[in-house]
Amino acid sequence: MSEAHPGLEHHFDSYDQQRESAKLGMWLFLITEVMFFGGMFLLYLIYRWRFPVAFAEGSNHLDVTLGAINTVILIGSSLTVALAVRAAQLGKSKALVVLLILTLLLGGMFLGIKSVEYSHKFHQHLFPNDSFQFEGTSPNNTRLFFAIYFCMTGFHALHMLIGAGIILWLIPHAWRGRFNANNYNYVEGFGLYWHFVDLVWIFLFPLLYLLGRNLGTH
Amino acid sequence: MSFDLNAPAPSAGDRPADWPHNHYLKDKQGLRSWLLTKDHKRIALLYLVSITIFFALGGLMALLIRIELLTPAGDLMEADTYNRVFTAHGVLMVFFFLIPGIPAVLGNFLVPLMIGAKDLAFPKLNLASWYIFNIAGLFGLWALLSGGVDTGWTFYTPFSTTFSNSYVVATVLAAFIAGFSSILTALNFVVTIHRMRAPGLTWFRLPLFIWSHYATSLIILLGTPVIAITVALVAIERIFQMGIFDPSLGGDPVLFQHLFWFYSHPAVYIMVLPAMGIISELIAAFARKRIFGYRFVAVASVSIAVLGFLVWGHHMFVSGQSVYAATIFSVLSMLVAIPSAVKVFNWTATLYDGAIVYEPPMYYALGFLGIFLIGGLTGVMLATLGINVHVHDTYFIVAHFHYVMVGGTIMAYLGGLHYWWPKITGRLYPAFWSRLAAIAVFVGFNLTFFPQFIVGYLGMPRRYWAYPDEFQVLNVLSSAGATVLGIGYVIPLIYFVWSMRYGQRASANPWDAIGLEWETSSPPPTENFLVMPTVSAEPYDFAGRERARALEAAAKEAEVV
Numbered sequence: 001m002s003e004a005h006p007g008l009e010h011h012f013d014s015y016d017q018q019r020e021s022a023k024l025g026m027w028l029f030l031i032t033e034v035m036f037f038g039g040m041f042l043l044y045l046i047y048r049w050r051f052p053v054a055f056a057e058g059s060n061h062l063d064v065t066l067g068a069i070n071t072v073i074l075i076g077s078s079l080t081v082a083l084a085v086r087a088a089q090l091g092k093s094k095a096l097v098v099l100l101i102l103t104l105l106l107g108g109m110f111l112g113i114k115s116v117e118y119s120h121k122f123h124q125h126l127f128p129n130d131s132f133q134f135e136g137t138s139p140n141n142t143r144l145f146f147a148i149y150f151c152m153t154g155f156h157a158l159h160m161l162i163g164a165g166i167i168l169w170l171i172p173h174a175w176r177g178r179f180n181a182n183n184y185n186y187v188e189g190f191g192l193y194w195h196f197v198d199l200v201w202i203f204l205f206p207l208l209y210l211l212g213r214n215l216g217t218h
Numbered sequence: 219m220s221f222d223l224n225a226p227a228p229s230a231g232d233r234p235a236d237w238p239h240n241h242y243l244k245d246k247q248g249l250r251s252w253l254l255t256k257d258h259k260r261i262a263l264l265y266l267v268s269i270t271i272f273f274a275l276g277g278l279m280a281l282l283i284r285i286e287l288l289t290p291a292g293d294l295m296e297a298d299t300y301n302r303v304f305t306a307h308g309v310l311m312v313f314f315f316l317i318p319g320i321p322a323v324l325g326n327f328l329v330p331l332m333i334g335a336k337d338l339a340f341p342k343l344n345l346a347s348w349y350i351f352n353i354a355g356l357f358g359l360w361a362l363l364s365g366g367v368d369t370g371w372t373f374y375t376p377f378s379t380t381f382s383n384s385y386v387v388a389t390v391l392a393a394f395i396a397g398f399s400s401i402l403t404a405l406n407f408v409v410t411i412h413r414m415r416a417p418g419l420t421w422f423r424l425p426l427f428i429w430s431h432y433a434t435s436l437i438i439l440l441g442t443p444v445i446a447i448t449v450a451l452v453a454i455e456r457i458f459q460m461g462i463f464d465p466s467l468g469g470d471p472v473l474f475q476h477l478f479w480f481y482s483h484p485a486v487y488i489m490v491l492p493a494m495g496i497i498s499e500l501i502a503a504f505a506r507k508r509i510f511g512y513r514f515v516a517v518a519s520v521s522i523a524v525l526g527f528l529v530w531g532h533h534m535f536v537s538g539q540s541v542y543a544a545t546i547f548s549v550l551s552m553l554v555a556i557p558s559a560v561k562v563f564n565w566t567a568t569l570y571d572g573a574i575v576y577e578p579p580m581y582y583a584l585g586f587l588g589i590f591l592i593g594g595l596t597g598v599m600l601a602t603l604g605i606n607v608h609v610h611d612t613y614f615i616v617a618h619f620h621y622v623m624v625g626g627t628i629m630a631y632l633g634g635l636h637y638w639w640p641k642i643t644g645r646l647y648p649a650f651w652s653r654l655a656a657i658a659v660f661v662g663f664n665l666t667f668f669p670q671f672i673v674g675y676l677g678m679p680r681r682y683w684a685y686p687d688e689f690q691v692l693n694v695l696s697s698a699g700a701t702v703l704g705i706g707y708v709i710p711l712i713y714f715v716w717s718m719r720y721g722q723r724a725s726a727n728p729w730d731a732i733g734l735e736w737e738t739s740s741p742p743p744t745e746n747f748l749v750m751p752t753v754s755a756e757p758y759d760f761a762g763r764e765r766a767r768a769l770e771a772a773a774k775e776a777e778v779v
Contacts, residue, residue: 037447
């Protein structure tokens, strides 16, 4: 980091080059994330195609209300992140800190609601291990639905936790006014990541929660 | 002028005129300056140390395998121990040597130098990738020391998830974590190649080493996350018995194979594409010619990367996939032969009428050509459905993939190390011993693996610790070859270490090669170039350089007159 160009790393020629590199790197990372979740979406696709009724029955045991509230919370947090990136570009440190804290709170609400849902499932013996119990046409296949439900939402929640960790790391930097028009890459990269995690949930919600509604298996 | 490697032993004070006073090895001293370095050149050397250790461990396992197979009876170890030994050999070699090897060591060192950048785009991530790699390695060693894994490196379900009584979770975690280090390296390469090329260095002026690393990085970025989720599911399945791959609960074990090979087939190209990049550099440099059909060789790398994702089903011809799927995978697999053949033919055409210099790295390049030809052609044989069913799970397969991975990747890796060693350390190594080692590797390799084609075709299955008496002659040949091969690996280890202190000092361009990495001192300064380079010529423009030199000489003569 040179004195004349604060925030410009020594191996870059210009802020533009640094920013473009950071952005490209983040998009490439998100491609790997798409492939990672893609593996689970493939499992979902194949098993749902094989066992449509068992999946619909399983889906009807998820709490649509809580899922919908969580969807709204996450979309709200994407808004606060988008505003945070704008605040960073304009160098408004205080607004940035407030928006990051808001995002953190919304993320925390999401994870809180998610853990309530998880504990319900455990109490109902719907966690897919040997204590799994289900009254339905083919309980074993519904167990597969819950296996996929827990894997997908679990990895999604893990990504939320990592995101929360990044926010906690960003806040002190933002507080010290480190981000400005030349140097907001960390905030923008985090924003892209958070939007991606949000987007995964936008797919998970209909596929997991709303799937059974139209198959008439209530 | 080329440096004569056979020159008499140098005296200590013998320095070439362009030997740098300060360079990246000297810049800062102490363990801390190495463990916290963000310099891509030092990180490459850190990787070199780690990877050499894993290679030695994997080689030790190979040694145990070859000793067991000297005699038909299973006498050295139990069948179960043998399973764990060959699994350890596979896991160590694939995940901790072949996949990271060339990109993490030579790629790390050379990508910024070859494109005229000061460093990779994300130096901290680069250092992090080395730490992540070693953490992954520790998980692997932990599994190994606790008693090992008996699933084979492929972790096939439901054996790995339900029945295996060994340390599957620790091992798949090792593979999972190693994936992150691959991804960070690949991401760094792609961003660096896109954003940090020197002025004038257009895409079709890039060295072929860069093209092949670019293609490799794309495969790593698209494939590694899929193996990550696959092995993560294996671990989850093993811990909770959720049923994802368990047929009794409606899960599908073959689905695991699809996901596994979706990455692990392209992984073969992760290993061999960088190797091809090295060979292109070596052949151009030592034939003193521009690579014949440069653009085709460049684009062939990318097309191998793309085709590589469409052929995974050829590992599953006997796993119960439909005949139609098998036929399509068979045809697509044969298509890979086209860009591979483009490369081999173009290298041969480059040699034709070239002014070939038989320096030690060239020995490895020529060895690669012969071995890769056999490896590639048997690949086409194996893509044929009927032959594949006949030789499936026999030593024919073992021989084939060792021809591609050991004969291809390791030959090129060693060739590359010999070629860039003067750049990395600023020192030359003894020419006699390096030629001898190259010959030992070539002879030892062929003696080890060619008999395995025959014994496999005769029906010896892979992964058994005992075999019928009539296969003994070929197996003894194979074990004898492995000994020669082992010696061929140990010799360079000794003289490379020796040369770091006692080797003759190298000039900036000891091979008289062309490329930005040869325009800076050996070893390079920490910031790579004292004056940042610009590029105005086509790659490997040996003819242009000859013309320029002739003009210069003529001008000098005129001056004298």
